[in-house]
Amino acid sequence: MRAANHVTGRIGAVDTGAPPRSTPQLIGRDTVVQQLIDCATALTGPAVWLVRGEIGIGRSAVLAALAERVRATGVTVHEVACLPRDHHTAYLLAHRLVTALSPTAALRAVTAEPSAPGTSSPAAARRPDGQPRTDQSHPTDPSQPSHAGQPGPAHHPSHPAHASQPGPDDPGRLLTRQLTRALRTRTRTVVLVDDAQFADPETVDLVRVLAPLLALSAVRLVLGVSPVRPPGSAPRAPRGPSWPFPDDLAGDPVWLPPLTRQEVARLVTHRLRAVPDRDLVAELYRLSAGNPGALAAVLGPAGEPTIGTLIGHAQLRPGAAPPVLPDDDRFVRALAGLGEATWRVAKALSVLEPLGSRTPAILATTTGLSAAAVAGALAELTAAGLVDEAAEPGPAARADTPARRWSFRVPLVAAALRARLGPYERRAVSAAAVRALWEESDRAAPGEGGGQRRDAERRAYLANRIVDAGALVDRSRALSELLFISAQLAPVRPRDAARWLRAAADLTDDPLLRASSLARHAATAYRAGDAREAADAAGAVLRTHGADLSPAARQELTVVRLMALAAAGDMAALGGQHGPASRATEGPSAIAGALTLCLLGHWAQALDLIAATGLGTRPDPVTRHFGALLRDAARLMVGTPAGLYAAVDAPADPSLPPHLAFELTLLQCDGLLALGSVRQAVALLERRGHDTARLPAETRFLWQFLTGSWDEALATARTVMVSRRATARPPVSVLVHAHTSTMLLAHGRPSRARTVLDQARAQPIAAAYLLDAQEAAIALFLGEPALAEEAVRRGLGEARERGHVFGTESLWTALAALQGDGDRPERVLLCLREVDRVATAMASDRSRLRYLRACLGALDRHPELASDLPDGSALADEALTLARTDEQPFELARTLLAVASSGGRARPETESLLREAYEVFGQLGALVWRYRTRTALRDAGLPVPGRRTVTEENERLLATLVTEGLANRQIARALAVSEGSVASRLNRLFHRTGLRSRVELATLMLTTNER
Known part of the structure; x- marks a missing residue:
């Protein structure tokens, strides 16, 4: 059984005695922060600690969390930040440290502050190594990185430029005395310096001199350092990634790792x-x-x-x-700050990453830089932590001098750089990459490769570069490569393959090859889920190259266009085909007309057209099978699915192309699963040599829902609903929304269940009545029977108007239950007869099962109907037999509960049925149905298994309903308890968890609930 609890100490878990935090303060950094707390507050050990990590790794956030938590221990904390260009001002950081540690001393020293750049101070004019400073008057460059919201050095409140006059003493000596005095007089203090890579070298040298005193004091320095040299400074010497702080200045650095x-x-x-x-x-x-x-x-x-x-x-x-990262993003600013040459190399490298050891030579060619300049730029990017340099995998790595490869540490940065390439830059770099790959391919020995996956990646990379290179590479070879690669990789990368085929069409002057490539492009785009592109492309091909296509190809492309229009939700364009479609008589035109009518939901008219044109009996196999398939789909909707059941026993037609035979099998499988006929669907797939792994998303969802894989079904449904419209494949695409709502309501999420239905209704869907039974279930759950009856009658009215029978048994069953709450048993009997009629017409076990359950419920509420309905025991036995035959857990569990709750069952049998239902509902995670089964156990005077589990599930269901935004009154109706009981349960839940409001409870449920 699925565990109801995921996190100890939270909703539905054992009380640990401590209230949980609703949200962690710093995700993935608690261990590092605790390590720094131990280092910064220790009375012994190093006095200076470095917090190192790449750009964007979160040093500032870690230091902020460290400051908060150290202050909580009673230790004094000062926070200091270095800004870009601070390194131009001698002793600037030292002055800030003195200000933080000894404000009084800093005020006395205000007339002796270190000189600003451009003054005649000897200390400011020389570096610690005795050489003259070359950047004394470096102007402010707005293009260089800066901290948003912070003033630059020239405007900082504590900047030495604000000093009135330099004093008679050397600033370094004065600050040394002030800092020494501060270190001797302070109690336990932690000073945090963020972005210390911008610190001035003079302060670094001063800290080195005072290191012995600092180690004896109660002051600890924690310096956040990024491996990026300050903007405007000369290229760094190879002193390690912690520049400008040498390793002997601090204890072991604390590295911030990437998040898992x-x-x-x-x-x-x-x-x-x-x-x-x-x-x-x-x-x-x-x-x-x-x-x-x-x-x-x-x-x-x-x-x-x-x-x-x-x-x-x-x-x-x-x-x-x-x-695409904007220009003010930290990564883009850091790259721009490394200089124009490095920026050019970085942009080209974003395209050339997979080329390994050939990259430097190609970079030199495409950027116009010398080999030395390219090597220096790559070294800069590597030292800055933006690019990784590693041994190239494969045979080249086994040479005496291992080949190297360069790749961006963060792929998002590479994508940002590629977006900044100009059109010619992109073509030139891509063309160089294509030529390099072709040369390598020409030299490679037969059979040499890097594994199937790596070969696929290299082929996809080559195809993308050919598309970007355009006319700068050999046109004939580029065409053959694109056609070959798209054929190889279309099953696994259909969206890329569609792009490659479109580019291939532009490379040929042969009208037949161009038409074929464009038709393949449209079909591949449709399979990739890019419905708008597929519809537009197919329409363009039919208009401009229709005469160049064979009749079969033209017909198939017409079908692709119509299906793509429906998938894109463009019902206006699809409706424009309705008039001509209804009058079409020729084979391809008739197929298009019948399909258009089905997609618009006019199944009865489609049947008339198919009968008038004889599509199901044409000699052409493609036309004949399309006609038969559309005929069977239309008959399913109007309540005569015999042809669909007969298709299970029919072998595949060998005269059909394999891809069309597979598509037809899938559409037949859709119909069977829509009926709930899992066994027939399995038999169909086995007879045609297919398995469920190849099912498209909507079909796979139906399979997962019916067979009880609800977690997987919900994941599939979300993918479908985000990427496809409910208009795509009626009625299957509508059932995705209806069944998803069923699962969400069973999990105790009525608001989300209604949102799914509303999303479908916002589109011009066919067969919207298939949503109304679930709409009624949600209304009943919330205690709104009037709204429930309104939804049911609306759905029955729409189905009657359009002549639809499929799916109406759910509406009649719901109406029977609503009528059963009154004193009009004759109305209940009328509804049951309609359910029986539909179940007989559909010849579906699921429809029959719903009829049997409805009869059992009616007999419980109206015993006087016993003379008009079959015997209750016979109904129960047949229902159990049907439910156990088809492997559908939800239908089985509902049947077990219905039979056990009906009168006349022996106590041992009732207990076994209820316990089995309880277990199956638990496997589905259906908290609402588990709650109802527990209620049935108590009503029957039977013990409920697992007292601790019961408490956890009750709490979790209550918290879920609160998270859904339900008021106490609605929760009381859903759980069939009083409002006072709900209030008491909530108070106990808040007291146990330490939560104070519904908002905090919803936040906690969001962070701990896997659904």
Whole structure:
């Protein structure tokens, strides 16, 4: 059974005695902060500690958390920040340290502050090594990095430029005396210096001189250092990444590691207030490499188009390009601060990363820089922590001198640089990459490669570079490469393959090859989920190259265009085909007309057109099978699915192309799963040689929902709803929303369940009545029977108007239950007869099962109907047999509960049925149905298993309902208890957890709930 508790000490868990924090202060850094607390507050050991890490790793956040927590121990904490260009002013940091440690002494020294750049002070004019300073009057450069919201050195309140006059004593000596006095007189103090890489070398030298005294004092320095040289300074000497602080000045540095994948997921949850799915976490982790600054950039405004949020979960939008960092981003500023030559090399490197040891030579060629300049730029990027240099994998790495490769530490930075390449720069760099790869391919021995996955990545990289290179590479070879690579990788990278095929079409002058490539581009874009692109591309091909296509190819492309229009939700364009479609008689035109009518929800008219044109009996196999398939789909909706069931026993037609045969099998499988006929769907796939792993997303969702894989089904549903419209594949696309709402309501999330239905209704969907039964279930859960009956009658009215029968048994069943609460049994009987009629017409076990359960419920409420309905025991036995035959856990558990709750069952049998239902609902995570089953056990005078588990689940369900925004009155109706009972339970929950409000409870549920 699924555990109801995920985090000890939180909702549904054992009381640990300490109230939980609603949100952690610093995700992924608690261990590092505690280590720094131990270092900074120790009475012995090093007095200076370095906190080191790459750009964006979170040094400032760690120092801020350190300051807060050290202050909480009673130790005095001072926070000092260095700013870009502070290194130009001698003893500036020393002056700030004196100000922090001894404000009185600092005031006495105000007339003897160190000189500003450009003065005649000897100390300011020379570096610690005795050489003249070459940057005394470096002007302020607005293009260089600066701390947002902080003044530059020339305007800082404590900047030496504000001194009235230099004193008679040397500033360094005066500050040394002041700092020495401060160190001798202070009690335990911690001084935190952020961005200490901008510190002036004179202060660093002074700290080195005073290191012995500092070690004996009660003062501890914690310096945050990034491996980036100050802007405007000369290239650094090879003194290690902690420049300007040598290793002998401090204790062992404390490195800030990247966040783990799990920590990335937690951070995303807190930023988006939604639980991220695995694909989103994987992509964010890849883009950011665990760097919090990069992750914050992706989750900010620049990344909004790449992330979709739905029903409390965040999804990666399929095909969304990585966000482009703005010019004021920390990574872009750091790169710009390294100089023009390094900036040019970095932009080109963002394209050439996979080329390994050939990269420097290509960089020199494409940037016009010398080999030495390129090597220096690569060294700068590596020293700055922006680029990693490593041994190149593969055969080259086994040579006496291992080949090297350079790659950006954070892939998001590479994406930002690629976006800043000009059109010609992109073409030139890509062309150089293509030529290098072709040369390598020409020299490679037959069969030589780097593994299947690596070969696929290299082929995709080559194809992308060919597309970007355009006319700068050999046109004939580029065309053959794109066609070959797209054919190889289309199944796994359909969106990329569609782009490659579009580019291939532009490289050929052959009208037949161009038409074929564009048609493949449209079909591949549709399979990739890019419906708008597919519809536009297919329409363009049909208009400009229709005469160059064969009739079969033209017909297939027409089908792709119509399906893509529906998937894009462009029902206006699809409706424009309605008039001509209804009058079409020719094969391709008739197929297009029948499909258009089905997509618009006019299944009865589609049947008339198919019968008038004889599509299902044409000699052409493609036309005949399309016609038969559309006929069976339309018959399903109007209540005569015999043809669909017959398709299970029919073998695949060998005259059909393999891809069309597979598509037809999938559409037949959709119909069977929509009926709830899991066994027939399995038989169909096995007979045609397919398995469930190849099912498309909507079909896979139906399979997961019916077979009880609800966690996977919800994940699939979110992906479908974020990337596709409910208009795409009626009725399956509508059932995705209806069944998702069913699962959410079972989990105790009525607000999210209604949101899913509202999202579907906001679109011009066909068969909207399939949502109304679940709309009624939500209304009943919230204690709104009038709204429930309104929804049911609306759905029945729409179905009657359109002549639809499929799915109406759920509406009639719901209406029977609503009528059963009154004193009109004849109305209940009328509804039951309608359910029986629909179940008989659909010949579906699930429809029959719903009829049997409805009869059992009616007999409980109206025993006087016994003369008009079959015997209750016979109904119960048949229901149990049907429920156990088809492996559908939710239907089984509901049947077990319905049979056990009906009258006339022996006590031992009732207990076994209820306990089995309880277990199955637990496996599904259906908290609401578990609660109802517990109630049934108590009503039957039976013990409820697992007292501790019961308490946890009750708390979790209550917290979930509160998180959904339900008022106490609504919760009371949902749980069938009094409002006072709800208030008492909430008070106990708040007292046990230490939470103070519903907002805090909702926040805690968000961060600990996997759903």
